[in-house]
Amino acid sequence: xxxxxxxxxxxxxxxxxxxxxxxxxxxxxxxxxxxxxxxxxxxxxxxxxxxxxxxxxxxxxxxxxxxxxxxxxxxxxxxxxxxxxxxxxxxxxxxxxxxxxxxxxxxxxxxxxxxxxxxxxxxxxxxxxxxxxxxxxxxxxxxxxxxxxxxxxxxxxxxxxxxxxxxxxxxxxxxxxxxxxxxxxxxxxxxxxxxxxxxxxxxxxxxxxxxxxxxxxxxxxxxxxxxxxxxxxxxxxxxxxxxxx
Amino acid sequence: xxxxxxxxxxxxxxxxxxxxxxxxxxxxxxxxxxxxxxxxxxxxxxxxxxxxxxxxxxxxxxxxxxxxxxxxxxxxxxxxxxxxxxxxxxxxxxxxxxxxxxxxxxxxxxxxxxxxxxxxxxxxxxxxxxxxxxxxxxxxxxxxxxxxxxxxxxxxxxxxxxxxxxxxxxxxxxxxxxxxxxxxxxxxxxxxxxxxxxxxxxxxxxxxxxxxxxxxxxxxxxxxxxxxxxxxxxxxxxxxxxxxxxxxxxxxxxxxxxxxxx
Numbered sequence: 236x237x238x239x240x241x242x243x244x245x246x247x248x249x250x251x252x253x254x255x256x257x258x259x260x261x262x263x264x265x266x267x268x269x270x271x272x273x274x275x276x277x278x279x280x281x282x283x284x285x286x287x288x289x290x291x292x293x294x295x296x297x298x299x300x301x302x303x304x305x306x307x308x309x310x311x312x313x314x315x316x317x318x319x320x321x322x323x324x325x326x327x328x329x330x331x332x333x334x335x336x337x338x339x340x341x342x343x344x345x346x347x348x349x350x351x352x353x354x355x356x357x358x359x360x361x362x363x364x365x366x367x368x369x370x371x372x373x374x375x376x377x378x379x380x381x382x383x384x385x386x387x388x389x390x391x392x393x394x395x396x397x398x399x400x401x402x403x404x405x406x407x408x409x410x411x412x413x414x415x416x417x418x419x420x421x422x423x424x425x426x427x428x429x430x431x432x433x434x435x436x437x438x439x440x441x442x443x444x445x446x447x448x449x450x451x452x453x454x455x456x457x458x459x460x461x462x463x464x465x466x467x468x469x470x471x472x473x474x475x476x477x478x479x480x
Numbered sequence: 481x482x483x484x485x486x487x488x489x490x491x492x493x494x495x496x497x498x499x500x501x502x503x504x505x506x507x508x509x510x511x512x513x514x515x516x517x518x519x520x521x522x523x524x525x526x527x528x529x530x531x532x533x534x535x536x537x538x539x540x541x542x543x544x545x546x547x548x549x550x551x552x553x554x555x556x557x558x559x560x561x562x563x564x565x566x567x568x569x570x571x572x573x574x575x576x577x578x579x580x581x582x583x584x585x586x587x588x589x590x591x592x593x594x595x596x597x598x599x600x601x602x603x604x605x606x607x608x609x610x611x612x613x614x615x616x617x618x619x620x621x622x623x624x625x626x627x628x629x630x631x632x633x634x635x636x637x638x639x640x641x642x643x644x645x646x647x648x649x650x651x652x653x654x655x656x657x658x659x660x661x662x663x664x665x666x667x668x669x670x671x672x673x674x675x676x677x678x679x680x681x682x683x684x685x686x687x688x689x690x691x692x693x694x695x696x697x698x699x700x701x702x703x704x705x706x707x708x709x710x711x712x713x714x715x716x717x718x719x720x721x722x723x724x725x726x727x728x729x730x731x732x733x734x735x736x737x738x739x740x741x742x
Contacts, residue, residue, distance in 0.1 A: 248740050249737075249740050306580075309582075309583050310583040311579075311580065311581070311582070311583045311739065312736060312739055313736045325583075327582065327583065329581045329582075330581050333577060333578055333581040333582055334577075334578050334581075334582065336505055336509070338508070338509050338512045338513075339505060339508065339509075343504070343505070343508070346501055347501045347502075347504075347505055350495075350497045350498035350500075350501040350502075351498060351578065351582055351584070352582075353498075354497070355497055356497045356500075359497075
């Protein structure tokens with residue numbers, strides 16, 4: 236049974252209505268009978284399905300609609316047209332830094348962010364120490380989050396996020412963070428989660444990574460689905476396309 | 481209807497931990513790095529009260545018994561309404577970076593803001609009772625009924641917050657419009673004057689203002705020592721229900737459209 240199934244999914248953004256061009260222009264356009272809010276279709280007619288335990292690599296240049304597609308699957312946005320079925324609980328790590336607040340301490344932020352990822356208080360009490368250990372931030376527990384260096388911030392973010400235990404894992408370029416040693420450590424951790432049997436969607440600009448890990452690949456370009464299928468075949472075609480540019 | 485409420489309660493339970501953390505965050509942020517911290521929530525209404533009673537007691541206070549308490553009741557209620565709805569209005573946009581990245585019920589951000597305002601209100605209410613004691617107000621068992629207008633006002637604030645936050649996402653002009661609106665509403669809420677001086681049919685018009693109704697309930701119980709009639713009760717409930725229903729419908733309809741404007 237497929238875990239994720241998308242049928243002809245399109246997503247449009249509304250641009251050019253009163254919120255962007257201002258009320259005055261809308262009224263003028265209405266009087267001139269030229270008013271129509273423009274739609275920008277970020278994802279067009281995407282269809283694919285994934286079985287349990289598969290890893291889908293999503294490739295495409297900037298603005299191809301990769302992030303929008305992940306938002307739809309995460310349930311943050313709804314398809315404008317088309318249907319979608321997603322079975323199982325989702326952990327969506329679109330941006331690891333989401334929800335941190337510079338005015339709170341590292342400790343407070345850890346709990347806040349944990350709560351946003353759907354952990355329970357009991358779980359956080361139990362794992363708090365190991366999160367701080369993993370992030371190597373023991374001396375900074377009671378510092379303000381805004382006082383951390385950006386490397387430390389991403390280490391903390393990763394350490395909290397990597398405790399997810401989902402059936403469906405959504406990753407937007409966050410396989411590993413930090414410098415040398417931590418990079419290795421974090422990638423190993425992420426591979427451990429993926430290896431745990433979660434059905435995974437991974438957006439990555441590293442074709443090597445996709446070749447190594449993905450069981451299926453989806454190629455998007457300007458919102459259009461160019462191809463979906465076996466890793467080797469699509470990666471070869473995509474590499475050719477990149478070379479041709 | 482019952483099922484819908486049940487579902488929502490389940491959802492809130494599921495996110496209870498997050499909700500508590502959000503309340504903590506909003507409350508801490510409000511007074512971050514201030515020397516007086518939470519005391520500010522008491523200083524500001526008290527200063528307002530001081531100025532108002534100095535300025536207005538000579539004009540309006542002659543015919544009104546316990547004029548300071550009369551003022552305080554008005555100020556207390558109106559400030560709660562204003563704080564709560566302002567917080568509510570900003571709640572979606574302030575958390576837009578979270579809402580666009582994580583799938584969470586959006587009203588949680590609004591509710592946590594409302595809890596922060598409610599705590600403020602609770603503190604001011606305590607001071608209000610201390611003032612009432614010193615002003616020789618007779619404390620009676622009737623005071624228990626104040627729970628009713630407070631509960632209605634909380635719901636009313638949440639409803640208004642829902643409406644305002646949705647409007648604020650769609651057009652940012654709302655913040656300036658709402659400034660003007662609350663200023664006008666403040667003058668129409670009979671905070672420092674006495675409506676009994678107006679002709680009867682004008683007095684009735686005041687009841688079109690929900691905040692005035694809640695203020696009146698407070699004054700009737702605390703100053704005049706009686707519980708208002710069923711009409712006032714009904715009106716309290718009606719305004720709260722309308723606001724909440726309108727807010728909930730707007731959220732239901734635009735839940736996924738907010739994203740486009742954030």
